Amino acid sequence: xxxxxxxxxxxxxxxxxxxxxxxxxxxxxxxxxxxxxxxxxxxxxxxxxxxxxxxxxxxxxxxxxxxxxxxxxxxxxxxxxxxxxxxxxxxxxxxxxxxxxxxxxx
Amino acid sequence: xxxxxxxxxxxxxxxxxxxxxxxxxxxxxxxxxxxxxxxxxxxxxxxxxxxxxxxxxxxxxxxxxxxxxxxxxxxxxxxxxxxxxxxxxxxxxxxxxxxxxxx
Numbered sequence: 001x002x003x004x005x006x007x008x009x010x011x012x013x014x015x016x017x018x019x020x021x022x023x024x025x026x027x028x029x030x031x032x033x034x035x036x037x038x039x040x041x042x043x044x045x046x047x048x049x050x051x052x053x054x055x056x057x058x059x060x061x062x063x064x065x066x067x068x069x070x071x072x073x074x075x076x077x078x079x080x081x082x083x084x085x086x087x088x089x090x091x092x093x094x095x096x097x098x099x100x101x102x103x104x105x106x
Numbered sequence: 107x108x109x110x111x112x113x114x115x116x117x118x119x120x121x122x123x124x125x126x127x128x129x130x131x132x133x134x135x136x137x138x139x140x141x142x143x144x145x146x147x148x149x150x151x152x153x154x155x156x157x158x159x160x161x162x163x164x165x166x167x168x169x170x171x172x173x174x175x176x177x178x179x180x181x182x183x184x185x186x187x188x189x190x191x192x193x194x195x196x197x198x199x200x201x202x203x204x205x206x207x208x209x
Contacts, residue, residue: 001146002154009142014135021125025135032120034196036112038115038203043112048140049188053200061142076200079199089148090163090186 035077054079084087147188157195164189 002011003026010022031049036043043051058074084088114136118139122132132133146153168184 001143001151003125003156006139006153006155008130009137010138012140013138017127024125025121025132026139028118028121028124029136029139030155032112032117034199036110036116036157037196038199039110041110041112044112046116046141048144049190051190057151078190078192078196078200080161080188084145085145085164086188088175089144090188092148105177 040076047083049082049083051088052079052081052089053077150186155193157193159190159192159196162189162191163187 007019007022007026010026011017014022020050033043036053037053040053042053053076056075058076059072060105061072062068063070114133116124116135117208118129118133121127121136122129127135143153143161147161150163152160152162163186171180171181171182172178173180179180
């Protein structure tokens with residue numbers, strides 16, 4: 001599902017609203033979350049999950065092809081932790097046992 | 107990192123300020139947006155929000171885990187996990203505002 005499909009589904013559930021209002025609502029929500037993370041704040045949505053920012057200190061990396069040392073500057077990365085309720089919902093259907101694993105990292 | 111936490115209340119307030127709906131309806135809509143995303147993910151659909159990021163459901167195979175404290179072996183059942191990948195737009199925005207401020 002992409003953003004336009006999300007807007008479409010919301011429009012079907014809310015026939016009394018204008019499409020452009022729904023577009024603004026969706027934009028506002030994601031913009032508010034982005035702005036909070038850009039301030040370094042956490043966003044906690046119970047049952048859904050929590051967004052936070054993690055700081056990665058500067059380090060000396062290596063170009064894997066040439067082996068040359070490269071300075072990698074300090075940076076911040078956004079992080080999402082799935083909420084308990086959502087994690088449980090993902091595993092509700094009983095065909096989980098048959099689901100083909102798509103990676104080996106465990 | 108600053109310790110402030112944004113919740114549904116602030117998101118609803120932002121929607122209320124931005125769109126001319128009542129506070130109640132704004133809160134309901136925030137909830138509906140989250141619900142639609144959850145339903146999509148529960149169907150194992152990937153959810154992509156441009157300039158924000160994407161949510162993917164991954165199936166993990168079962169394996170034998172170990173209680174790190176006791177060393178006891180515990181079977182871990184096959185399960186589904188959610189992965190969020192932030193878009194470059196979001197990563198850049200976070201770095202522009204946070205890292206430059208910290209220096």
